[in-house]
Amino acid sequence: MRLLNASTLCLSEFPGNDVPPYAILSHTWSKEEITFQDIQDPHSSVTRSRAGFRKLQGCCDLARQHGFEYVWIDTCCINKDSSAELSEAINSMYGYYQDAEVCYAYLSDVSRHHNPRSFNSSFRICRWFTRGWTLQELLAPSTVIFFDADWTEIGTKSSLQDVITAMTGIPPEVLSDDNTRSISIATKMSWAAMRETTREEDRAYCLMGIFGVHMPTLYGEGLSNAFMRLQLEIIKFSHDRSIFAWRAPVDSTEERGLLAKSPFEFRSSGDVGISDDSYGVSSFSMTNNGLHIQLPMEFIHNEGDDLFLAFLDCQTKEGNEHLGIYLRKVGHLNQNQFVRCWPDEIELRVSSRGPKERTNIYVKENSVIRRKKSRPKNYTFTVKPVPGLVGLAIQQQSYVWQSTEQEEGEETGKIPFWGGLDREITLSVSNGSDITLLFLDEVTGEKFTVIVGVHNLHIFSDIATNVGLGMSPLEHELLKQSYTLGDRRHILERGLDRVSKPFGDSGVVSVAIRKRVQPGEYDIDIDVAPGQLSVAKELLPPRCGFLIMTESLSDCSLREVYPPDIFPPLHGDPETLVNVYHHAEGFHASRMLFFETFWDVPKQVAVFLGVQDSGRVWTDIVIESGKSGVRSAEEIWSTYHQSGGAMEKATGIRTVGTFRRWIRTMFKSQCIPTRKGDCTDSRNGHHRQEDNTTFWITLGSH
Numbered sequence: 297m298r299l300l301n302a303s304t305l306c307l308s309e310f311p312g313n314d315v316p317p318y319a320i321l322s323h324t325w326s327k328e329e330i331t332f333q334d335i336q337d338p339h340s341s342v343t344r345s346r347a348g349f350r351k352l353q354g355c356c357d358l359a360r361q362h363g364f365e366y367v368w369i370d371t372c373c374i375n376k377d378s379s380a381e382l383s384e385a386i387n388s389m390y391g392y393y394q395d396a397e398v399c400y401a402y403l404s405d406v407s408r409h410h411n412p413r414s415f416n417s418s419f420r421i422c423r424w425f426t427r428g429w430t431l432q433e434l435l436a437p438s439t440v441i442f443f444d445a446d447w448t449e450i451g452t453k454s455s456l457q458d459v460i461t462a463m464t465g466i467p468p469e470v471l472s473d474d475n476t477r478s479i480s481i482a483t484k485m486s487w488a489a490m491r492e493t494t495r496e497e498d499r500a501y502c503l504m505g506i507f508g509v510h511m512p513t514l515y516g517e518g519l520s521n522a523f524m525r526l527q528l529e530i531i532k533f534s535h536d537r538s539i540f541a542w543r544a545p546v547d548s549t550e551e552r553g554l555l556a557k558s559p560f561e562f563r564s565s566g567d568v569g570i571s572d573d574s575y576g577v578s579s580f581s582m583t584n585n586g587l588h589i590q591l592p593m594e595f596i597h598n599e600g601d602d603l604f605l606a607f608l609d610c611q612t613k614e615g616n617e618h619l620g621i622y623l624r625k626v627g628h629l630n631q632n633q634f635v636r637c638w639p640d641e642i643e644l645r646v647s648s649r650g651p652k653e654r655t656n657i658y659v660k661e662n663s664v665i666r667r668k669k670s671r672p673k674n675y676t677f678t679v680k681p682v683p684g685l686v687g688l689a690i691q692q693q694s695y696v697w698q699s700t701e702q703e704e705g706e707e708t709g710k711i712p713f714w715g716g717l718d719r720e721i722t723l724s725v726s727n728g729s730d731i732t733l734l735f736l737d738e739v740t741g742e743k744f745t746v747i748v749g750v751h752n753l754h755i756f757s758d759i760a761t762n763v764g765l766g767m768s769p770l771e772h773e774l775l776k777q778s779y780t781l782g783d784r785r786h787i788l789e790r791g792l793d794r795v796s797k798p799f800g801d802s803g804v805v806s807v808a809i810r811k812r813v814q815p816g817e818y819d820i821d822i823d824v825a826p827g828q829l830s831v832a833k834e835l836l837p838p839r840c841g842f843l844i845m846t847e848s849l850s851d852c853s854l855r856e857v858y859p860p861d862i863f864p865p866l867h868g869d870p871e872t873l874v875n876v877y878h879h880a881e882g883f884h885a886s887r888m889l890f891f892e893t894f895w896d897v898p899k900q901v902a903v904f905l906g907v908q909d910s911g912r913v914w915t916d917i918v919i920e921s922g923k924s925g926v927r928s929a930e931e932i933w934s935t936y937h938q939s940g941g942a943m944e945k946a947t948g949i950r951t952v953g954t955f956r957r958w959i960r961t962m963f964k965s966q967c968i969p970t971r972k973g974d975c976t977d978s979r980n981g982h983h984r985q986e987d988n989t990t991f992w993i994t995l996g997s998h
Contacts, residue, residue, distance in 0.1 A: 317366075328347040394437065496519040524555050552661075592609070635659065673726070682822050725748070759805055803827070
């Protein structure tokens with residue numbers, strides 16, 4: 297244990313059996329606390345100028361007045377740069393406070409001039425009674441003395457017992473001797489229900505000492521995970537079923553297990569007693585099927601065939617009401633697996649404790665997923681003025697396009713005329729809807745639309761060029777259909793917030809959706825500039841490929857596959873999966889295998905593999921004799937495609953030239969198992985799995 301010398305302000309290490317008597321400080325952290333690193337030079341002007349030094353010096357002065365040579369202060373006696381030391385200190389902290397001769401509780405926001413028993417006294421509303429760590433610092437020491445901001449004594453835990461009980465709900469007998477053996481788990485949890493900590497996991501870690509358990513601290517796991525681990529440690533040593541007597545926040549509809557997510561869910565459990573063992577003690581433990589436990593079960597009529605009221609064998613201390621929770625049967629009939637439904641309710645029974653017969657059940661716990669930041673339900677987009685652009689119309693509809701031009705005989709449309717962009721315009725969009733903005737470039741006379749919307753709580757945007765007001769309703773509908781249902785339907789799923797498209801003869805129009813400070817608020821930045829678009833299309837995952845067998849190629853080696861693939865290929869000895877983008881345009885509908893041979897006369901062999909738009913595969917071979925020099929894969933690829941290639945050539949065996957050796961490519965009609973399961977179609981020498989197609993290729997030489 298590391299202690300601070302109250303006179304020299306130097307740290308000293310003491311083994312477990314040789315720790316001298318010491319005083320301990322309880323406080324709430326503020327700015328510029330004196331850390332372990334600061335106290336290495338306690339007399340430096342930098343250390344003494346920090347705001348926390350006055351508090352440290354006051355604690356040491358008080359300890360010396362009371363005859364103590366050493367004090368323990370958490371800010372400087374723990375090296376928090378060491379995660380191992382921090383975890384050890386957190387697991388030992390209850391013992392540190394319990395073994396201290398006296399605890400000084402420093403209340404920096406309390407004035408001694410206020411009577412603690414006054415309704416509006418600063419003592420009753422001070423921050424110290426709202427923090428998670430100070431709960432164990434109140435319970436563990438036998439003597440606690442409270443001091444105000446000037447280190448003037450206010451009172452002790454004993455003399456202010458009635459005030460503390462009124463403020464915290466902790467019974468006087470617990471404050472007087474820290475005897476919590478007769479207090480239920482649920483009641484202890486209720487003392488911490490409304491307390492807060494800087495780091496969310498500490499709301500669980502600060503309770504370890506109170507329940508006498510130990511576990512590693514894993515900052516970053518989140519409160520739900522940390523609190524679940526705490527409860528699992530508690531039930532290893534306790535059979536008190538009041539640990540299940542919690543209530544979720546009001547109107548919670550999520551089906552749960554038997555364990556709570558945070559101390560807050562025990563906010564109403566201060567009156568719950570320890571579970572009754574008069575009918576015998578039965579164990580319960582966590583398994584991979586859920587928490588295994590024996591509970592008295594009562595079938596609930598008129599609520600379906602799978603709803604039960606399970607009694608926890610515990611009751612309220614005042615009204616002797618028996619507590620029950622609602623469980624619903626799930627899974628296979630023979631599994632006896634349940635979940636807790638209506639978790640915001642606890643049934644109280646006065647007249648009966650429920651059935652005496654117990655049922656062996658498993659209550660399934662939901663896997664704890666870190667809570668995402670809640671997304672707003674409503675979104676606003678602000679369009680900023682753009683020089684040279686005229687806003688012609690705004691259309692806002694839930695995935696329905698209406699004509700911007702009134703046809704003869706039709707009623708006036710709902711699309712407002714917009715006018716010049718001389719001011720900011722803010723538009724509201726709900727989830728599942730979009731806004732279409734029609735613009736006119738005053739210089740070129742070109743028109744384009746900007747589509748911005750929200751799909752599955754994700755924003756998206758797109759640009760459509762070469763559109764005009766003279767389009768018929770049918771043409772408008774087709775344009776809308778091509779946007780939402782056609783080849784660009786992936787835009788809705790991926791949520792693009794930056795889009796650029798070619799505009800006119802030599803221009804680029806760009807849209808950027810930029811996040812504002814407030815949730816759900818965005819700016820739409822539109823820019824039209826001269827130049828060429830550097831990235832013409834988005835990358836989409838490949839939907840087919842060729843599985844290449846290379847184990848039989850003893851006299852040649854695969855040097856590279858061209859063009860390079862941005863998506864990683866899958867290698868399985870001795871197989872290589874070569875992706876082909878059959879949905880794209882141009883050269884990307886095929887790939888080239890570039891081999892180097894070990895024949896009498898070294899040659900380069902290029903094997904082309906492709907997929908036509910119809911889905912038909914094709915193959916071709918080019919053998920470089922080397923007479924005109926060694927060419928790169930890129931040169932062979934470009935020359936081949938510039939000459940027309942083999943897009944219309946049939947699949948099967950092809951012999952190239954009259955060389956002494958020849959290479960063949962052959963599609964074998966063979967079923968190849970895939971990663972997700974066996975293939976379902978081996979016709980035409982390929983197999984299919986969902987939208988993915990793989991062709992089995994055999995390469996050989998003679």
